[in-house]
Amino acid sequence: MKTSKKMTNLQIAELLRDVAAAYQLKDANKYKFQVIAYQRAADSVEHATSELQDLWEEKKLDDVPGLGKSLQEHLDEIFRTGKSKHFEELTKDIPKMVFELMKIPGIGVKTSMKLVKELKIKNLDELKRAISESKVAKLEGFGVDSQERISKALKEYEKKAPARMLLPYASQIASKILEWLKEDKNIEIMNTLGSLRRQVSTIGDIDFAVASKDPNYSLTHFTKYPKATRILEKGDRTASILLAGNIRVDLMAGKKESYGSLLQHFTGGKNHNVALREYALKKGLSLSDYGIYTKPGDKKSLKEISTEEEFYKFLNMDWIPPELRENSGEIEASLEHKLPKLVELQDIKGDFHIHSDFDIETSHDLGSSSMVDLVKKAIDLNYEYIAFSEHNPSKNKHNENEIIDLLKKKKDTIDKLNYSIVKDMKIRGFKVFNSLEIDILPDGKLPVPPEGMNTLDFALVSIHSSFGQPREDMTNRVLEALDNPKVKIFAHPTARKLNERNGVDLDWKKIFAKCKEKDIWLEINADPARLDLPDILVHEAVKKGIKLVIDTDTHYIDSMDNMKWGVSVARRGWCEKSDIINTRSLKDLEVMI
């Protein structure tokens, strides 16, 4: 039996976290490891590439790490009946508000329970009133400072959690702060850390590490950053400030001798570090941001590590590029010396997704730069080829013959442009391909007649409407489009827009199989607001031997510089040069198209 409403992974993760909190309230000590298990399961569910309920239907919950026999039984009950007796039993005596308050940063399960129980708080307004009447400060274990901290956290929470920053935006803020840090002459080395160093597509906090001759001075210098609106913390080792827009920035300071450990520790990701430390423990080593203890528990056995290379080498591992540090197989690969040699920006030799201003009366936005300018820019970037992939001519405004005429006109123009590049610009070995970005209509048809398709060297297809179709319809829609013989690239495949719209619901197994069968290339769209295909799916595709392309989807010439963000996604998805088609030379490529 199917339950009427499908539970999303996010909802399941939240439920698992609530259960973890319930165990903590029941007896934090006794259920210590259940708490960890449930939290780990929640993390794992949140990061799964498939919807859990689909995996359950396919009896593949075993594929999700952290879900053992017991949790699978509870989930099975939830998917069948809509609830779990065990979970309900655990949470039945806990007011809903306890779980609500826990969403406020700085309020954990204990604090939340105490506020709700002792002050009888039923909503956020009542919490505000309790604060204004100074009732929180009077609670045992609380004080005026705690009350103030909670008050501030509540206000920031109510402003609505800031959306996660896009990668280029966070990078830009980071580079300004690095400039500020450079003014402190005690600082010998500095790095960005955390998700920014790992080049995650969206960034929450911005983190830095420095090696300093005087860490305390450097931390103070950091807190004096002119754009800081508030100092959140300042200790001997770390400090945190807040910038406008609730952007949290952390600095970790240490000395040069142990900088490798510091850098490694705070680069994370969390799951990578946890797995690494568990592995180290089995080898009789304890890892921390200070170094490696060769006798766990004995502080004197500390070996300081100055570089990350040395850190990993101490564990008989190869240095792992930060982009891979997510505990998705990199530790095992490193131990076996089988890490991929990741693709780099310099490997890129072309861009297949560029919108020029050549007007073919498109269905969506036209580019705003001329073909000639875009070609010149491509040559500056040392590319050997680009493809102009404007949107298809709009279907409601033209009949088939008009569409064909527009496309013939475009083909002529590009033929002449290629001639002119050799003849007038005196450039050899550069080619402009004639392509088109074609809407996949809701029924899977393409709005370009065969004669129009024949004017093209190849076509990209992508979804621009009916994003909410059910999985099966959406999948069939895409599969049909990919069957068109001119289609070579599936562009921004999930159609997500970061912070704006989730990706469409596709059966990736079927999409991957079709790509493999038809030699379709999946696009990694380098537009910072898209970064689509997402890194996790890129990794899945690479494991299946599917080829990808990295494109900028340029509508204005400067966007051609966005290629690096697409490369960061490819790297996070374990792509080597050979996985990415537009690292091929023009000569190699022409054989394929």
Add this chain to the structure above:
DNA sequence: GCCGTTTTCGGCCCGACTGTTTTCAGTCG
């Protein structure tokens, strides 16, 4: 409750900071 490159039993990452405390609890990353 999960999991396996010393284990199907016996482990489970490590530390900073804050506030309310005189040695620790709570929260976070």
